[in-house]
Amino acid sequence: MARFLIRRILLGVLVMWLVTVLVFIIFFIGPGPGAVARTLAGKSATPQIVALVARRLQLDRPAYVQYGHFLWLLLHGNLGYSYYHDQSVNSVIAAAFPITLSLVVGAAIIWVVLGVLSGILSAVRSRSIWDRTFTTLALIFYSIPTFVLGFLLLLVFYYEFTIHGLALVPGSGYVSLTTNPGGWLRSLILPWVTLALVSAATYTRLTRGSMLDVLGDDYIRTARAKGLSERRVIFRHALRSALTPVVTQFGIDVATLFGGAIITEEVFGLPGLGYTAVQSNFQEDLPVVIGVVIVTAAAVVTASIVVDIVYAILDPRVRLH
């Protein structure tokens, strides 16, 4: 187990290193010599700031020195400086993070409950009207792009309700949990539902498929033969092993969404990490984009390590490969 752990972590470090190389190539080599400082300095940068950026990042030195400097700062937890915002990238990201966290955690709870329950029901009552309904809904929500669903929900629950005197939810923006818990809930309910519905579809299918597989196994027949109640057979015996692929998918999805809930954040004007990355792109504030990419990649890599370890604990055969 220790060897597996070490190998898995080293692999994660390798991938993170590759991420930094890719980021360096895109942002420090991509714009071409002479243009790098300009693109990193932000839209409204004066020539002085551009010169300052070039000096601070040692852009007059060879590429490998620049990369070394970039990596050195990263290893010290320094994601760089946003000249557009005039503050460190770390603090820009720290300000955006709670918003993304609220969005992703809330949505994840909804989609897991929806997806797993509908998946179980579909598998247990295979080919029933429930199964048909859920698979049709899964098809629709799987096919509908996030921003389309988001806007359609806004059109109905924000616009139509508000003009009829029922101002339940705001059209956009974020209210922090500490200032106003009620406002926080209202600002997040539609984003949660949007993100949860588009994600739940995958989980419905995943749970249904693996549940159907498991229900055909011998040990389920044994459990039934022992005279256990159907509820106990499904929730205690079948669900436990049927959930393994769901857990894997969940770990990766949540991590990816920390940087990838971009669309939901854009639609609902929630200034989380993804929204910040998009705005920074238009403000030519690329250090922030770099920061979000690195932080997200670190989250995904860490999550995949955790998922693999959990998997190895659950299933000893994995460790051997």
Added chain:
Amino acid sequence: MTNLPGSEDLIVGVGVQDEHAGPPIAEGEAARKIEGRSPWRLAIERLRHDRAAMISLGFIVFVVLIAIFAPLVGVITGHGVFEQFRTTGLSPDGTPVGPSAHFLMGTDDQGRDIMVRIAYGARISMIVAIVATGLTVGIGAVVGLAAGYFGKLLDTILARLVDLLLAIPFLLLAISLASIWHPGLTVVIVVIGILGWASVGRIVRGQVLSIREKEYIEAARSLGAGPWRIIFVDILPNVIAPIIVYTSLLIPVTIVAEASLSFLGVGIPPPTADWGQMISESSAYYANGVWWFLLFPSLALVFTTIAFNILGDGVRDAFDPRGDKLFV
């Protein structure tokens, strides 16, 4: 055959005209020809009996025709795709006007005919669906074949590349690339192609790993065939079915990816008509009751992706009737 409980019966029944597959052949029918059918024909026949898939295919053909003949829609309505109707297409206070006999789907924020722009937008979606998906699958197939066949170092490099691509969310990476390249159709296609091949590569590699050990590969090698000949002549035909299945499921993903990039403003730049971009522009107006600007491009996008998903599901079922369907 979508809703039949026993879709397995079909393949059993076809392969072996077995004893319990229906009534015994009557004397008069004995002349009925028993002909061998290739797996391809079987798959196509199964697909043709899939009603949902055929309806979806019909819709897709319709969208493709709209895309090809988009200028005709312009001619019939008399409205150009870039033409701004400042007097008839905008209300006195400069907001879009709703659906009417003159503008069937209303106008957008610049007084242009939304129906005409949706027709032109279909062009972008279909071009991306074909070219970007083709590029993704092409890169993925070549890399997967090479990695699976040569193994060792190349395989390790591929595995790390895949890890790398999966570590950074697609849209975030696409935004990064868009920040140094100027957005446009070519960039969108290339970005989707470079970032999307990883999953195809993995699937193909897995298939190649098992085929590589088969006797006929050994036979080919002992006859003096070179590695590339073996890969393309002996292995490729055997992995083409999973590639086709995956391609059909990838198309709607690609369409949504393009629309998402355009929605975020890093895809197809205005004034080119594009569904994602139209939905993005409409977002400033829905709160004024301008629902048509949002609704019609959204419906075009959603119906198209649903149709491709159902067709893809049908294609998969046709090639692998025992496998789990994504959607019943």
